[in-house]
Structures are given as C-alpha cells and as structure tokens.
Amino acid sequence: MSSSLYILHEVFGYEAFRGPQADIVEHVSAGGDALVLMPTGGGKSLCYQIPAIARQRAGCGITVVVSPLIALMHDQVGALREAGVAAAFLNSTLDWPQTLKVEQQTAEGELTLLYAAPERVMTERFLALLDGLHARGQLALLAIDEAHCVSQWGHDFRPEYRQLALLAERYAGVPRIALTATADALTRADIxxxxxxxxxxxxxxxxxxxxxxxxxxxxxxxLAQLLRFIAQxxxxxxGIVYCQSRRRVEEMARALADAGVQALPYHAGMPSELRQAHQDRFLREDGIVMVATIAFGMGIDKPDVRFVAHVDMPRNIEGYYQETGRAGRDGLAADAWMIYGLQDVVNQRRMIDEGxxxxxxxxxxxGKLDALLxxxxxxxxxxxxLLAYFGETSGPCGNCDNCLHPPAVWDGTDAARKLLSTIYRVHQASGLSFGMGHLMDIVRGQASDKVRQFGHEGLSTFGLGAAYSERQLRAVLRQLLALGAAEVRRVVLDSGHAFDTLTLGAQARSLLRGEQQVLLRQSSAAARGKSRSRRAGVAAAAAALGPxxxxxxxxxxxWRAEVAREHGLPAYVVFQDTTLAAIAERNPRALPDLDGIAGMGAKRLDAYGAQVIEVCRSAQD
Incomplete structure (x- = not known):
C-alpha cells in the first residue's frame, strides 16, 4: 500500500481514491505543481490535505492553504481535527491571544495545515512568518483553493487573488497546487x-x-412555482434559493416562511452577526432553506443540500455550475432548478453594456451570458x-427535464422578423426607441393609448403578429437578444426616470434577409420529471434502509447532534449521513465490524467507535 493510500485509509477512512485523485496526490506529494479542476463534491480537498500530511511526515513542514471564506476554514479545520490532523486557521474570528498562539504553533512546526484568506496571506506579518518557515526548509506546500477567483474572466473575480503570484517569486521551489470546481478554457489560461x-x-x-x-x-x-417545486x-x-438582489432575497425568504418553509435570508447588506447566525443554522440544523444572493455559498461544505433553485438567471454558466454544484455533495439525488424570463435577459444585458x-x-x-441563455x-x-461548454462530450443523460419530457419545438423565424421590422419602423417613423411592451402591442395589433398617441397603429407591421401570444413573442425576444439581433438601451429622461428600449443589433440584417432561422421550445407549463421515490421525512442517505x-x-x-453540539461543529463534520447510513445498515456489534466504512478513519474509530456500537445496540432494545 502506498503512503498516500495508507493516509487516505488511516486518516480519512476511505478505501480507494476517486477519479484522478491518486495521480494528483502522488504528483503534489513528490513536489510537483498542479492546477486541479474537479467538480464540487469530487474530493478536491483531499488533493492537498493528503500531500500536506505526507510531506509533513517526510519532514517538509507545514502546508499553507489560501481560502476565501471563514466558513470554509472553520469546517475544514474542524473536520481535520476530528480526523486527528493538526490544523488551524488565522482569520478575523480569532482574538489577539488566539492569533499569537496559532502563529507560535506555526513557527514551532506544530501544525500540518494552516488556513488563511488571501488578504491576510499578503500582509507583511504573515509573509514574515512564511519567510521564517521557508528559511528553515519547513514550508512544505502552498495550496490555493477557489482558484477561479484569480481570473478576471471567472464568475467571482477577486483582485486580491492576483497578488498571490508573489508566492511563486518569493518561495521558489515550494510546490503549489491551485484548485477550482469550474473554469472554461479562457479562465484556465488566466489562472x-x-x-x-x-x-x-x-x-x-x-x-x-x-x-x-x-x-x-x-x-x-x-413564488408559486418555487413553492410547488419545494412541496412536490x-x-x-x-436547499439554497438564489436571487439577483438583496430586496428580492428578503421578500422571497419572508414569503417562503409565511408558507411554512423554514427559510432564512442571507445577503451582504445584512448585519454580519445576523448573517453568521443564519449561516450557522443552515449548517447545523436539518431542513433549512437559505434564500441568498451569490454572496452565500462558496466554500460551504454541507453535504446534504438536496436542491439549489435559481429564481433569477445567473450571469454565466460558470456561476450556474458552481452554484448548482452545492447540491448533492454527498453523491445522492439532488435537483438544480431554475426559472428565467425575458426581464432576466434584459437586466443581465444592461448590466454588461452599462459597465x-x-x-x-x-x-x-x-458570450458567456449567451451560452447560459x-x-x-x-x-x-x-x-x-453543460458539459460541452467545458469541453467535455457525453451522451444524453436521461435524467434532465428535456430528456424526461422532450419539449415541442416551433419555428419563431417569422415572429422574429416581424419584431425586428417593427423596431426598425418605429424608429424610422418617430426617431425614438420604445420598450418591449409597446413593440409587442404593435406587432399583435393592440391599439393601446400609447400606440394611438404616437400613431403607431398606422405602421405597416401593426397587427402582423396577431396570431402570436405575448408569451411566444417574449420567447422570441429572448432569442433575439441572445443572437445580438436586438439590443437593450437604457433611456434616461430629464425627470430622472429611466426605462429600457429595444434597438436593432448587428445580427438583425441576416434575420431580416431570411438567412437565419430561429427555433424555439414550445412555451407551456413545464412538466415535472418523475419524482424520486423516497418516503416523506426520510433522509436521502437512509432511503434504501429497512425499518x-x-x-x-x-x-x-x-447521538451525532449531541457530539456536534459539544464540539461546536456542524453535524456533518463529525460524520456525514452516508457514513451513518452505512453504520446503521451494517449494525456493528464490535469495533472490527466498523472497518471499511467510508468516513470512519482511525481517529474517529478510536474516539467514537464504542459509542456508535452502543447506539446501534440500544436501538435494538
């Protein structure tokens, strides 16, 4: 058995590596640099934690992990300590005596891993600490987690991450590993x-x-769509519900709570103490739904998030993939559910254009927004x-909504040409641009007060699209915006009032000439996929267990909840549901019966083995 495989089994309680983990661990343990792209829940942390332990045992010293969020540091350090690994963090939650103690432990070589945010890592005090370690040959590895934050093309760019290039120059010869769950080719090159x-x-x-x-x-x-999805x-x-704005977060959380869902809001505008309290509840309690902006989520290791819902469209596929990846980290069935509309597209386009x-x-x-659309x-x-966006080929999954219920398709080319012609005619007639509602009224032949005010009932395109519903035309407009055939332009009046108008885009000409086709999914009430058969109230990990x-x-x-409370940790840091389910199924009567259960490492076996057996035995009484 290799040393890395031994550490995997002894410390973390797993029998075998997954995917490329073994190759990554061996490469980094031997002193090689690496960039690792691995989906959320794929085991990225082990790719630097095991090399850290291996290099520390070989006398190379400490591993420093650059991590962007306090929650991530707390969870990972807590889990490592539970597994018997000397780990600590330096962040704003520590008081001065605690900070000095961690710094002393670091300097004296008492730690295997030290976590810190990039802002702290780049301070002169922290760099001086690293300088001392490096001079003594005790800086074993530098791990940079959430590495997509380095890239200006990524979905969560953080300027302070760019400063980390200094580490390569200042600590030449110290191996480095950068890790992220999502990055397209452009972002990878930038990292x-x-x-x-x-x-x-x-x-x-x-x-x-x-x-x-x-x-x-x-x-x-x-709200009705989201409530129906959650209830069914x-x-x-x-679960996590993502919204575009802070106001929408507050409104949605309140509405869900009024409907009987245990929902809490989370956004950057809340007092930090309340934000932390809500995050702690989400991590420690069962069945909490967090309604949040994208300020929430990165580094959250909670494994039993059963769904991620977007009630507003994200900015790009990377963000969508990263956010939906927070569901089902335990490998069990989970849902990524999103609703979107024309206004989402307009808002995202405008934010880009006005930046x-x-x-x-x-x-x-x-381009990234168009790919998501x-x-x-x-x-x-x-x-x-989704996989093709990241350069990966696959066959139909048989599990998404389109595979389970293939949608009907209709040809929206005629409607697209009539909308584009109307945009052109309106501007030609009055020299003004108008919003989508007004343009659709013209196409559909709706003689509204505004249409009559500007004499637009006399346009040649008035009523040409009377056969199309407003919903169909909105779907067409989404496509026209995505294709670049129509563009959103914000007009600000002298009064300060602002509104969005539509103008022709660069790609309008090819559509008007009939050189391009617009095929659209039939707009109708979307059918739900087959509900996964699981007894109500039964945790996903235990669904297959007998009575x-x-x-x-x-x-x-x-029992785990009591232990977690005593240790001040989320329950899943002590044992994940999947580990408890495996224990429950095996019904151990002695310590050897726990051997080979995933997540039951040597330290946990020593600390909790006897208690686990007693809990199982008492359940039979």
Missing part, C-alpha cells in the same frame, strides 16, 4: 498566468454530476450542453 503556474501539470476531472437533475422553466409566478420534491429538506469595463471584456461577458432555451439534453436500520439511523443522528 495559470495569474498564479505563474504555466509549468504546472493540469488535471481536469469530468464536470459531470450525474446525481444532479437539471430542470429549467419559463418564469411566470416565481423537497419538503423539509435543506465600465473595456469593450473586449464586455464581449466575453456577453442557450442552455436555458435548449430543447436537447441539458447535461450534454430496523432506519431506527438505528435515527438514533445515530440524534
């Missing part, structure tokens, strides 16, 4: 350059998360589309 990892070995795992079912539908009544699929289960970035940068952002409008397998094993599982969860 390599930004961190000076051009010579690093690149490890790209499959981006496929087969346990996640992707479902996208048109936005009609967001995930009642009393943990202060260079035109080159805006063009990239538009294409995924949302797709009539074929969504998983295939007696269910009792053992429930008792084990109650």
């Amino acid at each position: 390599l350059e930004g961190l000076q990892l051009q010579a690093a070995r690149l490890f790209i795992s499959s981006f496929d998360r087969p346990n996640i079912r992707y479902h996208v539908e048109e936005k009609k009544e967001p 699929e995930h009642a009393h289960e943990a 202060e970035a260079a035109e080159e940068f805006k063009a990239v952002l538009r 294409a995924l949302a409008e797709a009539t074929d397998c969504r998983r295939q589309r 007696e094993a269910q009792v053992r599982f429930i008792n084990l969860k109650a």
Whole structure:
C-alpha cells in the first residue's frame, strides 16, 4: 500500500481514491505543481490535505492553504481535527491571544495545515512568518483553493487573488497546487498566468454530476412555482434559493416562511452577526432553506443540500455550475432548478453594456451570458450542453427535464422578423426607441393609448403578429437578444426616470434577409420529471434502509447532534449521513465490524467507535 493510500485509509477512512485523485496526490506529494479542476463534491480537498500530511511526515513542514471564506476554514479545520490532523486557521474570528498562539504553533512546526484568506496571506506579518518557515526548509506546500477567483474572466473575480503570484517569486521551489470546481478554457489560461503556474501539470476531472437533475422553466409566478417545486420534491429538506438582489432575497425568504418553509435570508447588506447566525443554522440544523444572493455559498461544505433553485438567471454558466454544484455533495439525488424570463435577459444585458469595463471584456461577458441563455432555451439534453461548454462530450443523460419530457419545438423565424421590422419602423417613423411592451402591442395589433398617441397603429407591421401570444413573442425576444439581433438601451429622461428600449443589433440584417432561422421550445407549463421515490421525512442517505436500520439511523443522528453540539461543529463534520447510513445498515456489534466504512478513519474509530456500537445496540432494545 502506498503512503498516500495508507493516509487516505488511516486518516480519512476511505478505501480507494476517486477519479484522478491518486495521480494528483502522488504528483503534489513528490513536489510537483498542479492546477486541479474537479467538480464540487469530487474530493478536491483531499488533493492537498493528503500531500500536506505526507510531506509533513517526510519532514517538509507545514502546508499553507489560501481560502476565501471563514466558513470554509472553520469546517475544514474542524473536520481535520476530528480526523486527528493538526490544523488551524488565522482569520478575523480569532482574538489577539488566539492569533499569537496559532502563529507560535506555526513557527514551532506544530501544525500540518494552516488556513488563511488571501488578504491576510499578503500582509507583511504573515509573509514574515512564511519567510521564517521557508528559511528553515519547513514550508512544505502552498495550496490555493477557489482558484477561479484569480481570473478576471471567472464568475467571482477577486483582485486580491492576483497578488498571490508573489508566492511563486518569493518561495521558489515550494510546490503549489491551485484548485477550482469550474473554469472554461479562457479562465484556465488566466489562472495559470495569474498564479505563474504555466509549468504546472493540469488535471481536469469530468464536470459531470450525474446525481444532479437539471430542470429549467419559463418564469411566470416565481413564488408559486418555487413553492410547488419545494412541496412536490423537497419538503423539509435543506436547499439554497438564489436571487439577483438583496430586496428580492428578503421578500422571497419572508414569503417562503409565511408558507411554512423554514427559510432564512442571507445577503451582504445584512448585519454580519445576523448573517453568521443564519449561516450557522443552515449548517447545523436539518431542513433549512437559505434564500441568498451569490454572496452565500462558496466554500460551504454541507453535504446534504438536496436542491439549489435559481429564481433569477445567473450571469454565466460558470456561476450556474458552481452554484448548482452545492447540491448533492454527498453523491445522492439532488435537483438544480431554475426559472428565467425575458426581464432576466434584459437586466443581465444592461448590466454588461452599462459597465465600465473595456469593450473586449464586455464581449466575453456577453458570450458567456449567451451560452447560459442557450442552455436555458435548449430543447436537447441539458447535461450534454453543460458539459460541452467545458469541453467535455457525453451522451444524453436521461435524467434532465428535456430528456424526461422532450419539449415541442416551433419555428419563431417569422415572429422574429416581424419584431425586428417593427423596431426598425418605429424608429424610422418617430426617431425614438420604445420598450418591449409597446413593440409587442404593435406587432399583435393592440391599439393601446400609447400606440394611438404616437400613431403607431398606422405602421405597416401593426397587427402582423396577431396570431402570436405575448408569451411566444417574449420567447422570441429572448432569442433575439441572445443572437445580438436586438439590443437593450437604457433611456434616461430629464425627470430622472429611466426605462429600457429595444434597438436593432448587428445580427438583425441576416434575420431580416431570411438567412437565419430561429427555433424555439414550445412555451407551456413545464412538466415535472418523475419524482424520486423516497418516503416523506426520510433522509436521502437512509432511503434504501429497512425499518430496523432506519431506527438505528435515527438514533445515530440524534447521538451525532449531541457530539456536534459539544464540539461546536456542524453535524456533518463529525460524520456525514452516508457514513451513518452505512453504520446503521451494517449494525456493528464490535469495533472490527466498523472497518471499511467510508468516513470512519482511525481517529474517529478510536474516539467514537464504542459509542456508535452502543447506539446501534440500544436501538435494538
């Protein structure tokens, strides 16, 4: 047995590596640099934690982990300590005496891993600490987690990450590993350059998360749609609901709570103490639904999040993939559910166009938004589309909404040409641009007060699209925006009132000439996929257990909750549900019966083995 495999079994309680983990661990343990792309829940942390332990045992010293969020540091350090690994963090939650103690432990070589945020790592005090370690040959490894934050093309760019390139120059010869769950080719290239990892070995795992079912539908009544989804699929289960704005977060959380869902808001505008309290409840309690902006989620290791819902469309596929990846980290069935509408597309387009970035940068952002819109409008397998974006090929998944219920398709080319012609005629007639509602009234022949005010009932296109419903025309407009045939322009009046108007885009001419076709999914009430057969109130990990094993599982969860409270940790840091389910199924009577159960390492076996056996035995009494 190799030393890394021995550590995997002894410390973490797993029998074998998954995917490319073994190659990554061996490469980094031997002193090689690496960029690792691995989906959320794929085991990224082990790719630097095991080399850290191996290099520390070989006398190389401490591993420093750059991590962007306090929650991530707390969870990972807690889990490592539970596994018997000397780990600590330096962040704002420590008082001065605690900070000095961790610094002393670091300097004296008492730690295997030290976690810190990039802002702290780049301070003179922290760099001086690293300088001392390096001078003594005791800086074993530098791990940079959430490495997509380095890239200006990524979905969560953080300028302070760019400063980490200094580590390559200041600590030459110290191996470095950068890790992220999502990055397209452009972002990967930027990470390599930004961190000076051009010579690093690149490890790209499959981006496929087969346990996640992707479902996208048109936005009609967001709250009603979300409530229906939760009630039908995930009642009393943990989930995350993403909203675009802080105000929408507050409103949605309140509405869900009024409907009987245990929902809490989370956004950057809340007092930090309240935000932390809500996050702690989400991590420690069962069945909490967090309603949040994208300020929440990165680094959250909670394994039993059963769904991630987007009630507003994200900015790009990378963000969508990263956010949906927070569901089903335990490998069990989970849902990625999204609703979107024309206004989402308009808002995202406007934010890009009105930004202060260079035109080159805006063009990239538009391309990324268009790719997400294409995924949302797709009539074929969504998983295939998602994986193709990251350069991976696959067959139809048989599990997304389109595979389970293939949608009808209609030719929207005629409607598209009539809308574009109307935009042109209106501007030609009055020299003004108008919003989408007014333009659709003209196309559909609706003689509103505004139409009559401007004499637009006399336009040649008035009423040409009377056969189309407003919903159909909105779907066409989404496609026209995605294709660049129509553009959103914000007009600000002298009164300060602002509104969005539509103008012709660069791609309008090819459509008007009939050189391009617009095929659209039929707009109708989206059919739900087959509900996964699971007894109400039964945790996903225990769904397949028999009645007696269910009792053992429930008792084990109650025991775990007590242990977690005593240690001040989320319950899943002590043992994940999947580990408890395996214990409940095996019904151990002696310590050897626990051997080989995933997640039951040597330290946990020593600390909890006898208690686990007693809990299982008492469940039979």
